[in-house]
Structure formats: structure tokens, C-alpha cells
């Protein structure tokens with residue numbers, strides 16, 4: 001247990017906020033020990049994975065717990081299927097690479113997403129036409145009220161777009177300890193239709209892609225588009241893509257004929273990056289904070305000196321201008337602490 005501890009290396013925005021107390025745990029027993037300590041002193045809790053989806057707006061007056069539980073377990077369930085369970089502290093991308101090295105298919109489109117396995121169910125991480133809900137079986141959690149272990153299956157997690165029960169009514173009630181996925185061993189489903197995967201495969205001269213090729217293409221595309229948090233502080237997409245009513249979308253089309261949208265029944269998902277760009281934010285910097293020059297949806301700690309509050313205020317300005325121009329209220333994807 002350490003006191004007055006800087007969380008700068010523990011959040012990818014590189015914000016220098018301090019935690020009153022900090023502990024790193026390597027097992028469920030150590031976690032329970034730390035929780036018992038916080039219960040006796042009634043400290044608020046903050047769980048840390050890779051810190052790639054949080055914005056620390058101020059010092060945290062409580063106990064921050066870095067979840068460093070490690071381990072991967074495999075179980076063949078049929079000729080073509082394997083259950084792979086990884087502990088919360090496993091790095092997500094390294095876990096995906098582990099699966100690809102064993103030729104287990106299903107997670108390849110999710111290559112290079114920062115963060116840890118334990119956080120992946122929080123917002124049902126997704127990219128390039130895949131979400132974890134497509135291969136998720138269950139997760140084991142610790143109930144913070146009674147310190148009992150519970151299992152959540154696919155249905156109980158109520159996954160949605162960048163959403164789950166853990167961001168809604170289960171918020172702050174559970175710590176995810178491990179996650180199990182069902183992956184394929186030979187009849188892999190290759191998904192190339194989303195984003196620039198097809199053209200990147202062409203660039204690589206690949207005609208019949210394997211799951212490993214898909215991963216390679218996704219990695220190349222992501223590296224060319226997104227800032228590396230090791231070089232420039234960011235948390236990926238800061239906002240969710242808003243879903244609006246088809247009627248509202250049609251009204252907007254009268255005024256903005258190029259407005260992009262993906263229709264699903266009576267609703268349309270509009271790319272937040274486009275809306276932000278139209279408001280003139282792409283590449284724009286205010287003091288220490290900017291919108292990324294290649295992707296307006298990504299807010300960056302441009303000078304490395306930004307405070308969490310500055311980044312938050314910058315995001316509020318973006319929300320206000322999108323609301324004013326399009327009448328659409330953007331929702332933050334990043335967890336505000």
C-alpha cells in the first residue's frame with residue numbers, strides 16, 4: 001500500500017493525478033485483502049486495468065487498485081472449438097497474439113486494442129466489425145458488497161454498443177477477475193468487409209487471408225490511423241457514435257447532404273468523428289489539449305502537460321458545438337473519474 005501515489009504511468013492520457021492510496025494485487029486473495037482494508041477505512045475505490053479508457057479529472061481521494069492477475073487457461077470442447085480463459089490483468093493485445101499463435105480464431109479483428117482482458121467486457125470492446133460479445137462465454141466477477149464470486153453469462157452481461165451491465169446498473173458493484181471466450185480451432189470465420197481490411201490485404205498481396213493475416217492488416221491500419229499512447233497521451237475514441245431517429249437524420253440530410261449514417265430500422269448511427277470535424281475541431285489545439293489531426297474523435301494530451309480537467313473542458317466544448325450545429329448530443333465513451 002503506497003500513499004500519495006502518482007497515477008501518471010497508469011493512464012494513457014498521461015495525466016498526473018494522484019491517488020491517496022495505491023495497491024497492486026496479483027491474486028483474488030490479495031484483492032480481497034485490499035478491499036477489506038478499504039472497507040475498514042471506508043475509502044472510495046478505483047480499479048485500474050491498462051488505464052486506456054479513463055480520464056482522471058482530479059486527484060483520487062481513495063484507494064486505487066491495479067489489477068495484475070495473470071494466467072491463461074485453455075480447454076478443447078470439440079474438434080473445432082476451444083474455451084480460452086484469461087485473467088483480468090493479461091494485456092488484451094498480448095492475449096489476442098497468444099490465441100493467434102495457437103491458431104485460435106475469433107479475436108483477430110480486435111488486435112492492438114489497448115487495455116487489459118478484465119476490462120474488455122466493460123464496454124464490449126469492438127473494432128473492424130467484431131465485438132467481444134461475438135465470442136464471449138462468461139466472466140467471473142467479485143461482488144463488492146459481499147465479496148463472493150459470481151459468474152455472468154452472455155445474456156447477463158447485456159452487451160450493447162460500447163456498453164454492458166457493468167457500465168449501467170452493475171457500475172461500481174463488481175470487479176471482473178477473468179473472462180472466457182469460445183474460439184475456433186480450424187473453421188475460422190474470416191471478416192474482411194469492415195473498414196479498410198480488404199484494401200490493406202491487397203497492399204500486402206494476400207488473396208486468401210488467414211486469421212493471422214487479418215490481424216496483420218488490422219494492426220497496420222490502426223498504426224497508420226491512431227496515435228500511439230506511448231508517444232502521445234490519448235484514450236482512443238473519446239465519444240461514442242450517436243444513434244438518432246431516422247426522421248431526425250432525414251431532416252439533417254436536407255441541410256447537410258453529405259452526412260454519413262448507418263441505418264438500422266428506425267434508427268441511424270452517425271459517425272461522431274464526422275460531426276466533430278464539421279464543427280472545425282480536427283487538429284485544433286487549445287493550450288495543452290487538441291483533437292487529433294488524423295482522427296477528430298481522438299482527443300490528445302498535446303503537450304503532455306494537460307490536466308484531466310482541461311481535457312474534460314475541451315470535450316465539453318466539442319459536445320456544445322456539435323449540439324449547436326446538428327442538434328445531436330454526443331456521449332463520452334471514456335470513463336470520467
Ligand SMILES: Cc1cc2nc3c(=O)[nH]c(=O)nc-3n(C[C@H](O)[C@H](O)[C@H](O)COP(=O)(O)OP(=O)(O)OC[C@H]3O[C@@H](n4cnc5c(N)ncnc54)[C@H](O)[C@@H]3O)c2cc1C
Pocket residue numbers: 012046047048049050051052053054067088113114115116117118119120122123124125126127174175176177226227228229234235236237335
Ligand atoms: C489508441 C487507443 C485505441 C483504442 N481503440 C479502441 C477500439 O478500437 N475499440 C474499443 O472498444 N476501445 C478502444 N480503446 C479504448 C480502450 O482500449 C478499451 O476500452 C479497453 O478495454 C480499456 O481497457 P483498460 O484495461 O485500459 O481500462 P481502464 O482504463 O483501466 O479502465 C476502464 C474502466 O473500467 C474500470 N475497470 C478496469 N478494470 C476493471 C475490472 N477488472 N473490473 C471492473 N472494472 C474495471 C476502471 O475503473 C475504469 O472505470 C482504445 C484506446 C486507445 C488509447
